[in-house]
Amino acid sequence: MSSIGTGYDLSVTTFSPDGRVFQIEYAAKAVDNSGTVVGLKCKDGIVMGVEKLIASKMMLPGSNRRIHSVHRHTGMAVAGLAADGRQIVARGKSEATNYDNTYGELIPVKELAERVASYVHLCTLYWWLRPFGCGVILGGYDRDGPQLYMIEPSGISYRYFGAAIGKGKQAAKTEIEKLKLSEMTCREGVLEVAKIIYKVHDEAKDKAFELELSWVCDESNRLHQKVPDQLLEEAKSAARTALEEMDAD
């Protein structure tokens, strides 16, 4: 467990004597408490999946989407406080449209990630704003190929070929490292993401969850969209069988 920063953790504009800003670290903890989000960069595109923990049985399946399309060619998967996430997605959409209106072409994914990250960082600089309590995995396909970025509540953004945030991120990262992503197509990637999410889901602590998958790849014409229903069902059943095989050992 990390140390409690007595006295130095009251405001995001206060550093502790050992050079940490505790409020940002606490914001990261909010992300760690949410359902797992996994992103993979395959050789022909990006796949993103979310373990959407269902709070109440009366919720309509398919509601409360955690993956959003920011523009035709990019999507964001959000982990952490859902309302904060919606704000970040709105800002991303606004940045993407603004770039399109200024330059007449789709925003490069790198540029979008930098703009969103600097917006998240902005909210860690003022005492009258609290940091965003959510992390974002941003995946897109532009003229430089498919790219995957992860933006943390501190405002840093790095480029990844495989990323995971949320409850099961450690376990998910171990699983991702086992995969050979440079040779995997997105079709296979979808199955792998489903398997990882089913695997890291903790049956004991959280009961039901809904799997949300999206991709942007050559097969989807470089558009960010939900994975087609048939492939989604295929992925779910593949994941369940993989889980049973593991349990059988």
Add this chain to the structure above:
Amino acid sequence: MKLDTTGLESALPLFGANCQMVDGFTAAPAFELPTTLDFDGFQKEAIQMVKPAKGTTTLAFIFKEGVMVAADSRASMGGYISSQSVKKIIEINPYMLGTMAGGAADCQFWHRNLGIKCRLHELANKRRISVTGASKLLANILYSYRGMGLSVGTMIAGWDETGPGLYYVDSEGGRLKGPRFSVGSGSPYAYGVLDSGYRYDMSIEEAAELARRAIYHATFRDGASGGVASVYHVGPNGWKKLSGDDVGELHYKYYPVTPSTVEQEMVEVSAA
């Protein structure tokens, strides 16, 4: 008028902030609107003053080997030819050209401004700006000054990652992508020659000759075009000036003087 940015504002109400952080990227450069009683009439007067001035012929077309850009070099103020040696092809940067038609100062200033923006984009993004992006930047600026009397009819030609690019941008705020354009008072004549002689797979020499001929014919019939026909080529390594021929001399090249048969010859009569 200013660009309508209401659709671009993000949904967040920054507590206490007076939206300075948000405004930075949505605002296009613009000066304050003039305080006058008759805003529409004031603008009309400015436009009428400048309207006849697009006395020029410029053309550009995309072909297999890149983009060919050509223009005349006459500047006219009504019926007075003020200069026969105006540079109407403006070098925005080593791989992009802009043509001048309309107000000379407007074209020169805004092309230079565009060159600055392109360089800043290159420095910030570590890659060259595309022709699409550059033309949209210029079009947005011109649109924000729409109705205020700017007179610009330009073509942005360049070679970027996606190959050759050609856009027509004007001071009404229009921006068109196309394979062939001609702008100016001599453009109908130039279009006639250009459209009839155009093929996609021409060599650079053939394309240059077509461009030169089109400009010559426009200067022949249009009084506001003349001077020197300059031809530039934009290829994968940037632009290169190919030729600059005086249209008077081009006339005799295309229609050389042939000695005509004489019906009656005058003979010297000795003084008697």
